[in-house]
Amino acid sequence: MSAPSGGGASRDGYGAALLDMVDDDKVVVLEADLGKSTKSCLFRAEKPSHTVSLGIAEQNMMLVAAGMATSGYVPFASTFAIFSERAFEQVRNGIARPNIVVHICGSHGGIHTGTDGSSAQSIEDLAIYRTLPNMTVLHPCDDVSAKALTLALRHHDQPSYMRTARNKVSRSYSEESAKELTIGKGHVHRTGSDVAIIACGVMLNEALDAADILSKSGINATVVDMHTIKPLDTELVTKLAKECGAIVTAEDHSIIGGLGGAVAECIVSEHPVPLERVGVQDRFGESGDSDELLQLLNMKAKDIVKAANSAIARR
């Protein structure tokens, strides 16, 4: 499948989706000062009556959203991924535990956030939210898929956390192909039987580049956009484990507990095969541009190639 041209940041897709829902009077948008960054500002500009500013106070925002949700509204609450974590216990006890449908968006996730440095680079959000019963956890790769998945959340019947990213990346979806996206179902971008590369977020592009490099040495890789970390598409992961016999995960997140952790948990129960996890190796990031950081932390396409060869060798 050829990647459509152009580029977009997943946070732009979130903002575009909110704007698409502007005529839906049940949708409310909550902000904690970072609307210009998360792109909820687009909705605010069109519909201030249904936009609630809570200031720099994420804990309050989460429970205000819960209160509105129990009164018939569908809240979309956003801040930076890292600051949502400040309200983790509020999400745990106030949203996930009573299963109140609040959709949380954490933008600027991962080391790809870049020059702001390690304090802003959440590399653990997918892991922590994944542990909560009732929560759906999403991490789309580009603006087009982020828009489609955000729109899908409008009628999703469980609370969710979606991580978006700050920076533009090459698009992997067209408006048309994004229509095939379903929460909880991985999207196969390329098919090969030698190794499966399961990626999410900005790492999908690196995974597709890695598949190109591998093909030059005769290795055919399947590449999956696993935009839903929870519930994981275990059916697809198990099928890939059986068909390819070797798996690589690629995520802009700690290798502990995120996509790599979820895939490991799945295959160890269903069909154990060699697995290599590309991601942040149990360390914090630092300031630098996105590509410099991907290089520094061994998260480029060449690193995925290396991991694929290693997984195949262990088969």
Add this chain to the structure above:
Amino acid sequence: MVERGMGLGIDDLESMAKRCRRNIVRMVYGIGAGHPGGSLSAIDMLTGLYGHRLRVDVDDPAWGDRDRFIMSKGHASPGVYSILHERGFLTEEDLWTFRKLGGSCQGHVDMKWCPGVDFSAGSLGMGLSFGIGCALAAKLDGSERSSWVMLGDGELQEGQIWEGVMAAVHHEIDNLTVIVDRNGIQNDDFCESQMRMFDVSEKFASFGWAVMEIDGHNMSQILDAINWADQVTDGPACIVMHTVKGKGVSYMENNPKFHGAAPNEEQFNMAMEELS
């Protein structure tokens, strides 16, 4: 048309509060655990709210236009369950499921388990924010339903409370009332020794809230305060009620030990006698 409260006078309300006190002690004694002190300090106000003010529908607990009561100090669950029994949401049998497997009366009040409960509490500091959400939704709906949030005084030590205190004024939320149960005791000891809070009324007032102080065991003052809060129309209202932790049971009164402890058999019998 669902009416406010239950149409009861002060004498009836005081009798109801006494029955609730007996059930609070019975529940806690029955399971050998729970929080009697903060239930007994709050129960007169709970009686005033359910008996005099809240528009709720026993036949339709999830009725969208009901008034909301958010018990943020969710450990005072025996107090809530006892009044929900009086109001008709729970049978007496339900009360004896307190803290038992599969029971509607969970350790901390929980909207998923108990009819008539609007908020799943248990972790302090969250209820005001939830109440703000309910109140904002009512305003968006153009509904006259109101939201009432009860906070403990120890709970005011949570930072999230002050995020909410600021937000309620910023958004001019006039369909929201906070009631602070100023009983002066928290889990470990007297609030004064754990984290001094000085003048609670002054703190709320300085953020822009309308504030009224009352004796939280005087039913006449309780009803006046509820009526007053309804008349505050330019922002949120706060009732700081001075109460006695463990009120009504002599050995529990103002005794930090009975924040979260059950009486033994002798103490239970003494309590039943005092509350007869």
